[in-house]
Amino acid sequence: MAEKYDSKTLDKKWQQKWADDKLYEVKDNDPRPKWYALTMFPYTSGDLHIGHWYNYVPADVSARYKRMRGFNVLHPMGFDAFGLPAENAAIKRGIHPNTWTMQNIDNMRRQLKSIGGIYDWNREVITCLPEYYKWTQWFFTKLFEHDLAYHGKAPVNWCPKCQVVLANEQVENGKCWRCESEVVRRDLEQWLLRITRYADELMVHEGIDWPERIKIMQRNWVGKSYGTEISFALDHPGVTEKEIRIFTTRPDTVYGVTFMALAPEHPLVARLTTPEHKAEVEAYIARCRQFTEIERLSTEKEKDGVFTGAYCINRLNGKKVPIWIADYVLSSYGTGGVMAVPAHDERDFAFAKKYNIPIPVVISPPDWDGKELEVAYIEPGKMVNSAQFNGLPSEKGIEAVSIYLEEKGWGKRTVSYKIRDWLISRQRYWGPPIPMIHCPKCGIVAVPEKDLPVMLPETADFRPTGESPLKYNEKFINTTCPRCGGPAKRETDTLDGFMCSCWYFLRYCSPHYDKAAFDPKAVKHWLPVDIYTGGAEHAVMHLLYTRFFIKAIRDMGLVDFGEPFTKLFNQGIIIADHQKMSKSKGNVVNPDVYVSDLGADTVRAYLMFLGPWDQGGEWDDSGISGMSRWLNRVWNLALDEYSSKGSGGDEELVRLTHQTIKKVTEDVERLHFNTMVAALMEFSNYLGKVKESGSASVKEWKTSVKALLLMLAPTAPHLAEEIWQKLGYAYSIHNQRWPDWDESLTKTEEITLVIQVNGKLRERVTVPASISAEEAKKLAADQDKVKPFLEGKQVVNIIYVPGKLVNIVVK
RNA sequence: GCCGAAGUGGCGGAAUGGCAGACGCGGCGGUCUCAAAAACCGUUGAGGGGUAACUCUCGUGCCGGUUCGAAUCCGGCCUUCGGCACCA
Numbered sequence: 001m002a003e004k005y006d007s008k009t010l011d012k013k014w015q016q017k018w019a020d021d022k023l024y025e026v027k028d029n030d031p032r033p034k035w036y037a038l039t040m041f042p043y044t045s046g047d048l049h050i051g052h053w054y055n056y057v058p059a060d061v062s063a064r065y066k067r068m069r070g071f072n073v074l075h076p077m078g079f080d081a082f083g084l085p086a087e088n089a090a091i092k093r094g095i096h097p098n099t100w101t102m103q104n105i106d107n108m109r110r111q112l113k114s115i116g117g118i119y120d121w122n123r124e125v126i127t128c129l130p131e132y133y134k135w136t137q138w139f140f141t142k143l144f145e146h147d148l149a150y151h152g153k154a155p156v157n158w159c160p161k162c163q164v165v166l167a168n169e170q171v172e173n174g175k176c177w178r179c180e181s182e183v184v185r186r187d188l189e190q191w192l193l194r195i196t197r198y199a200d201e202l203m204v205h206e207g208i209d210w211p212e213r214i215k216i217m218q219r220n221w222v223g224k225s226y227g228t229e230i231s232f233a234l235d236h237p238g239v240t241e242k243e244i245r246i247f248t249t250r251p252d253t254v255y256g257v258t259f260m261a262l263a264p265e266h267p268l269v270a271r272l273t274t275p276e277h278k279a280e281v282e283a284y285i286a287r288c289r290q291f292t293e294i295e296r297l298s299t300e301k302e303k304d305g306v307f308t309g310a311y312c313i314n315r316l317n318g319k320k321v322p323i324w325i326a327d328y329v330l331s332s333y334g335t336g337g338v339m340a341v342p343a344h345d346e347r348d349f350a351f352a353k354k355y356n357i358p359i360p361v362v363i364s365p366p367d368w369d370g371k372e373l374e375v376a377y378i379e380p381g382k383m384v385n386s387a388q389f390n391g392l393p394s395e396k397g398i399e400a401v402s403i404y405l406e407e408k409g410w411g412k413r414t415v416s417y418k419i420r421d422w423l424i425s426r427q428r429y430w431g432p433p434i435p436m437i438h439c440p441k442c443g444i445v446a447v448p449e450k451d452l453p454v455m456l457p458e459t460a461d462f463r464p465t466g467e468s469p470l471k472y473n474e475k476f477i478n479t480t481c482p483r484c485g486g487p488a489k490r491e492t493d494t495l496d497g498f499m500c501s502c503w504y505f506l507r508y509c510s511p512h513y514d515k516a517a518f519d520p521k522a523v524k525h526w527l528p529v530d531i532y533t534g535g536a537e538h539a540v541m542h543l544l545y546t547r548f549f550i551k552a553i554r555d556m557g558l559v560d561f562g563e564p565f566t567k568l569f570n571q572g573i574i575i576a577d578h579q580k581m582s583k584s585k586g587n588v589v590n591p592d593v594y595v596s597d598l599g600a601d602t603v604r605a606y607l608m609f610l611g612p613w614d615q616g617g618e619w620d621d622s623g624i625s626g627m628s629r630w631l632n633r634v635w636n637l638a639l640d641e642y643s644s645k646g647s648g649g650d651e652e653l654v655r656l657t658h659q660t661i662k663k664v665t666e667d668v669e670r671l672h673f674n675t676m677v678a679a680l681m682e683f684s685n686y687l688g689k690v691k692e693s694g695s696a697s698v699k700e701w702k703t704s705v706k707a708l709l710l711m712l713a714p715t716a717p718h719l720a721e722e723i724w725q726k727l728g729y730a731y732s733i734h735n736q737r738w739p740d741w742d743e744s745l746t747k748t749e750e751i752t753l754v755i756q757v758n759g760k761l762r763e764r765v766t767v768p769a770s771i772s773a774e775e776a777k778k779l780a781a782d783q784d785k786v787k788p789f790l791e792g793k794q795v796v797n798i799i800y801v802p803g804k805l806v807n808i809v810v811k
Numbered sequence: 812g813c814c815g816a817a818g819u820g821g822c823g824g825a826a827u828g829g830c831a832g833a834c835g836c837g838g839c840g841g842u843c844u845c846a847a848a849a850a851c852c853g854u855u856g857a858g859g860g861g862u863a864a865c866u867c868u869c870g871u872g873c874c875g876g877u878u879c880g881a882a883u884c885c886g887g888c889c890u891u892c893g894g895c896a897c898c899a
């Protein structure tokens with residue numbers, strides 16, 4: 001009997017040796033083809049739960065497999081280290097965000113090392129270190145230089161008592177979570193990135209292999225719609241503008257307009273409102289401000305609004321159209337105003353009903369009786385009450401009306417997008433300071449590269465209001481203008497953490513390079529990323545931001561590709577108690593316990609065996625002992641003395657070995673790890689039987705065990721390495737080639753032919769693989785178990801699927 | 812409301828037009844043991860018939876369709892999960 005399998009000592013022993021030997025060190029100048037396997041780096045929340053392992057283990061297995069297939073694999077790891085939780089910890093517990101974050105990193109790095117991954121820790125990237133955020137800031141100045149970053153007004157949640165911006169989560173029932181003052185919507189000066197400039201390109205996912213649903217989510221988020229901008233004539237005392245322009249996708253309904261609806265924030269509102277409506281309008285606007293954006297946009301909320309007292313003219317029919325303001329109109333979409341056609345739009349319909357505004361039909365439903373509509377009719381139909389367009393199908397009318405408007409100069413076809421510019425400034429401490437200087441003479445000036453990074457001051461006075469301590473740090477604020485040398489003030493906002501994660505995968509390529517954000521040679525070598533794995537929750541945040549960022553720096557000539565991630569794979573989520581794991585819910589499952597109990601390999605294999613990787617599921621450890629048992633069996637199987645009693649079983653053993661190599665290779669290529677592990681189990685079960693009977697020669701036995709170990713190496717790296725060494729093979733198993741299979745050896749000379757009658761299984765016979773169709777059909781009808789089902793029936797057809805089955809169809 | 816994914820034994824799941832339930836957990840029976848645990852071996856979808864080897868019927872959320880043949884393809888519905896949600 002071989003020595004017992006002891007996972008604990010093996011984990012430590014090999015992790016130490018691999019580190020000492022720099023086994024997983026990645027070099028750029030390596031003749032092998034490159035493979036960049038990226039996995040989303042963790043946020044430094046404190047500790048990794050089992051869900052993180054579910055993300056990282058299969059990614060590591062896949063990367064290890066590629067390594068064994070002869071690729072020079074870059075599979076790096078780092079930490080997304082800037083963000084709000086660090087600052088909240090500071091406010092709550094008086095611990096400095098930097099201390100909190102770096103402690104968390106130490107713990108998480110320890111955990112990550114216990115997985116036994118192939119991370120090259122020399123390439124670790126931490127976004128909150130000055131050597132990293134220097135370049136995050138540098139990128140920001142580049143974006144500013146290229147007019148992709150700008151300072152402008154954006155609506156935010158504002159607490160007037162605390163004098164602070166609140167995140168949506170910090171607003172409870174319209175009140176500040178700290179002081180319970182009424183929260184107000186306010187337009188504040190913010191920094192934004194012009195992601196909208198890339199809207200069209202972001203909708204296209206050409207040449208990249210991404211999950212369909214992520215592509216759909218991104219396209220919906222960008223939300224491109226084709227429509228027409230229509231000018232309504234305006235003649236209002238004291239207003240210089242002679243028109244109101246609106247965007248519509250339904251110009252065919254323009255003859256049914258019975259009111260205009262402007263967003264409360266629309267710039268014309270104040271000037272259009274007549275004196276007798278002023279009080280009402282102002283009260284309404286004030287009330288709107290009390291809603292958060294989320295509440296205001298809720299479909300639950302009843303649509304309401306007020307009349308301004310002003311009118312404009314529908315140029316197509318000369319009708320006078322009352323101008324209302326309504327909070328269902330968004331100031332940030334289209335032109336901030338809509339032409340309301342209540343008969344053919346659900347929202348306008350509800351509004352018109354409430355305020356008794358007429359609802360004339362201009363698109364006739366198929367069997368319309370001329371009566372008033374009960375609900376808005378939004379489907380296509382025939383145009384009616386629309387002057388020269390009457391009788392035209394509405395789909396055609398869209399174009400016809402648009403062309404007419406263009407001819408008259410009353411409108412033009414255009415496109416509109418749902419996506420907004422990316423609000424990137426945060427009134428917070430724990431982020432990269434936005435490297436901008438406000439000079440009273442020169443205006444906004446970027447901090448030049450030589451003065452970067454703009455260091456985050458260490459001493460910080462954290463206020464219970466959640467305000468950025470930077471705002472009150474005189475030493476930080478006061479500076480000189482890089483252009484005129486005069487006194488100036490620093491920007492005190494910091495950058496959104498998502499800006500840091502836009503380029504971390506570039507930094508991995510040359511993490512210690514100090515002349516630029518990255519060494520262009522290294523990035524040219526490694527990028528784009530061959531496979532990116534991570535959660536789908538980033539579909540319209542990180543993944544969209546990053547695509548924008550890369551396209552932007554491509555256009556600056558910094559990189560020569562526009563899509564950073566060639567293939568994207570979203571793993572599923574491990575849940576506990578039917579919900580996502582999170583500290584606040586207290587349902588996090590700590591992997592450390594399992595690792596110290598059962599060893600990393602068991603936990604690795606178990607996570608992969610749970611089910612399809614993209615599916616995730618409820619965490620349940622009831623089966624993990626089975627995985628432990630299996631690895632034990634493999635240990636004994638490989639290390640116990642094998643005594644052969646002949647070579648009669650060689651043929652079958654060789655065949656099963658090659659079949660398994662084929663199956664396992666195909667599964668790992670497709671990231672089907674659960675069936676890959678199952679195939680390895682089946683194979684080892686079979687080897688157990690061979691060992692029992694001694695039916696194969698020692699030579700074939702050894703070859704098969706070797707193949708099993710090589711295929712097991714990515715999944716159970718410690719166990720495989722130990723057995724490999726004990727069997728006397730050369731260190732390290734992880735530098736070996738993945739086994740190949742010979743297709744001809746996977747085939748059998750005899751096959752099992754399935755015989756069906758009317759599609760129902762009736763018999764199985766073993767026949768030579770070379771059997772002809774005629775023979776097979778004849779044989780099938782001759783079977784004793786088949787005959788009774790043919791008796792008294794007429795055979796109408798016989799289907800033969802070569803190598804598989806015969807189906808006799810009877811009547 | 813709209814978009815997307817998924818529904819298979821007691822449980823996780825396998826099979827994506829051809830033997831439903833691979834592999835594992837759990838259960839049951841056994842070996843070992845004074846006994847138990849561990850380990851190992853056998854068995855395990857439901858229902859029926861047979862002393863038995865065995866054998867038949869039903870069965871992949873529900874209803875219908877296509878096909879020689881459907882878990883798999885098509886249409887309709889139900890349920891669960893994820894995303895978006897007044898975008899004119």
